[in-house]
Amino acid sequence: MHAKSRAVNAVMLLGLIAALVAPQTVLSAKQSSAGQQLDPALCSPTQNTFNLTINNPYFPLPVGQQWVYQGREQGETLGLRITVLNQTEEFRFGRTRVTTRVVEEVEWVDANANGVIDPDESLIERSLNYFAQTQDGTVCYFGEIVDIYENGVVVSHEGSWRADARGNAPGIFMPANPQPGMSFAQESAPGVAEDQATILRFVTAKTPAGTFTNALRVRDFNPLDGSSGIKAYAPGVGLVIDGPLELISY
Secondary structure, three states, X not given: OOOOOOOOOHHHHHHHHHHHHOOOEEEEEEEOOOOEEOOHHHHOOOOOOEEOOOOOOOOOOOOOOEEEEEEEEOOEEEEEEEEEEEEEEEEEEOOEEEEEEEEEEEEEEOOOXXXXXXXXXXEEEXXXXXXXXXXXXXXXXXXXXXXXXXXXXXXXXXXXXEOOOOOOEOEEEEOOOOOOOEEEEOOEEOOOEOOEEEEEEEEEXXXXXXXXXXXXXXXXXXXOOOEEEEEEEEOOOEEEEEOOEEEEEO
């Protein structure tokens, strides 16, 4: 989910980590004690029931909610807008059907840094992402359809996947009770989308939209290209930091 079209520069990544750990993000006393690899069966379509009321504290998705982010990368100001649509998508796993919530992401070059997609600004990527929540509160990720743009034209659908395609499965996007040390596969589409996530620790995250305590600092890793990044999720809000992008409104 998000930014598959851009690899993370190693130097930039170190800077981002430092920015999150140092004055911008203050660590709490809660630290990771041991690693724990979560069982993908937590999102198995045949072993769980799913619903569209996605109210996980660290990744709530109420219909109509919108978050806007902004940051600089490679000398450009970038914007990211995430919107929970009043749309659903059905996935089929044999006789089992799962209905998911559709979430739109749009990333663009925010040339005038106003947090709005203006007519003369260039789109980078647009995707539709599919989520559902299990009976225990785990948010599961069922895939995405990706449009990657260059000069206003869609040039690729790289990173698109569906959990009900042969060989694929839903990923764990946010555990019901996330704790430092937990690792899990957020995507399960071999050779196409295999993002992994590890919860590092609880932090206080400062963004233009506010200061958020007890936020989760999460490291993402893409084994397909070796890229990684840092995100932060705040209780009651969701994603507040995504690499160089910080929440500016919600």
